[in-house]
Amino acid sequence: MSIAAINEQLLRAIGVGVALLDIDDLKFQFFNDTFVEWFGEPDSDARLTDLFTAMDAEVLRRGLAEGGRFATETTFKLRRRTMTVAMEFNRAPDAGGKIAVVVCQNITRIKELESMIDSYSMMVERNTREIKREKEQVEKLLLNMMPRSVYEEYKTFGVVTPRLYDPVSVLTLDFCGFSDLVATVDPGVIVSELNDLYSAFDRIGEQFGCERIKTIGDAYITVAGMPDPSPDHVQSVANAAIRFLRYIAHRNESHPIKWQCRIGLSAGSVIGSVVGVQKYIYDVFGPAVTRALRIRAHAEPMTICGDAEIAGSLNGKFRKTGLGGQDIGGERIEIVRIEAETEPARAVGIQS
Amino acid sequence: MEKNLFQKYGGFSKISRIVLDFYERLLDDDDVGPFFDEVDMARIVDHQTKFISSLLGGPTSYTDDQISKLHRHLTINTGHFDVLARILRETLADHGMEPDDVDTVVAALDSRRGLVVS
Numbered sequence: 001m002s003i004a005a006i007n008e009q010l011l012r013a014i015g016v017g018v019a020l021l022d023i024d025d026l027k028f029q030f031f032n033d034t035f036v037e038w039f040g041e042p043d044s045d046a047r048l049t050d051l052f053t054a055m056d057a058e059v060l061r062r063g064l065a066e067g068g069r070f071a072t073e074t075t076f077k078l079r080r081r082t083m084t085v086a087m088e089f090n091r092a093p094d095a096g097g098k099i100a101v102v103v104c105q106n107i108t109r110i111k112e113l114e115s116m117i118d119s120y121s122m123m124v125e126r127n128t129r130e131i132k133r134e135k136e137q138v139e140k141l142l143l144n145m146m147p148r149s150v151y152e153e154y155k156t157f158g159v160v161t162p163r164l165y166d167p168v169s170v171l172t173l174d175f176c177g178f179s180d181l182v183a184t185v186d187p188g189v190i191v192s193e194l195n196d197l198y199s200a201f202d203r204i205g206e207q208f209g210c211e212r213i214k215t216i217g218d219a220y221i222t223v224a225g226m227p228d229p230s231p232d233h234v235q236s237v238a239n240a241a242i243r244f245l246r247y248i249a250h251r252n253e254s255h256p257i258k259w260q261c262r263i264g265l266s267a268g269s270v271i272g273s274v275v276g277v278q279k280y281i282y283d284v285f286g287p288a289v290t291r292a293l294r295i296r297a298h299a300e301p302m303t304i305c306g307d308a309e310i311a312g313s314l315n316g317k318f319r320k321t322g323l324g325g326q327d328i329g330g331e332r333i334e335i336v337r338i339e340a341e342t343e344p345a346r347a348v349g350i351q352s
Numbered sequence: 353m354e355k356n357l358f359q360k361y362g363g364f365s366k367i368s369r370i371v372l373d374f375y376e377r378l379l380d381d382d383d384v385g386p387f388f389d390e391v392d393m394a395r396i397v398d399h400q401t402k403f404i405s406s407l408l409g410g411p412t413s414y415t416d417d418q419i420s421k422l423h424r425h426l427t428i429n430t431g432h433f434d435v436l437a438r439i440l441r442e443t444l445a446d447h448g449m450e451p452d453d454v455d456t457v458v459a460a461l462d463s464r465r466g467l468v469v470s
Binding site: 079080081082109111112113115116118119120123124126127 | 364368371372375376379380385386388389392393394397398401402405410411412
């Protein structure tokens, strides 16, 4: 067998479609088996445009004349499968510029893979969006439980190092007659009322730089001066306390349940930390918290009490009334009632 | 966390081969192939990707309602469904999936029989 014959055999058998085309009349001079398998056998005088009706002969001729090559893609069905074949036309240099070599590569699998990747990436993107949404919800929940800086530390390191914050001011509030209320009012109403009140306290506290730490039933605890230190921490809790009272008084005018609260303020040090492993909670504890709770017990309904240190740090915008010393937790503490120097008329009316 | 089959068998890079092989076998089959005669390639591939991913616990899942709607316009009988189950079983086994896992996947497919057979 001659070399030319072997070459022709090879050309016929390869998995690439090959054809030779007369550029002038676009008639086939040669086509191999693969070409026939894909596009059918052209008749002896068939032109390229008979097989590929969508192909523009002029565009092809211009491409071959200008750059010597032309590339396109064709799609057809073969035994139900959508086939995509990339066709490349190259002007053969040694045939007087009259012959174009057509090489057809089967790119069906590439197209199928592209479709599959599109499909998969859409699935993954949708999942990513869902995960992001869930993550934001978890973050929101955790931010309700701890200050942002503590949350960032927890997220980065998986633990929170207990920290001593000194000095800070602690505000504790509870409601008079809460146990009786719980026994007589519908639980749903109680919870809804507390939600309303605590949300308002959170908003007011935030305005004055207070960080709500926790609520236990009717007890609400917020701290100023942490996690970032603040020189005005005493003013912050006192201002928040005054607004808490005004808010409740104002609210009582239009609501059936007339809430009466007591507020205790104290300054000092606290430790802040995430406590617990499985059911963890961010908590603060220490002398300032304990003292604020004890001082609160000495406050009359709808009043604010603090110790001498709190009173000493407050500026002239507050009226301070000494209530005498009390033995609290083994120490003698001067209790001071704190009021705004100028109470709005409405609030005074309610309190008197 | 327990791995699902999608993760166990190598995630998308491996599952993609199962998907394309399954796609070819379905088209080659003269019982179920005709259902895809007039359907765009991209749509079939998209459907098969989600179908296999869904059965193996991948990043998507079809609700019963979606499956029902997608097949409502087709006249699929029990024989067609059996052929599909057989092709799926053969494809998964040929790609090296353990017999127990193949049974689990085919059982998951079979549980949706009532949603597509009319």
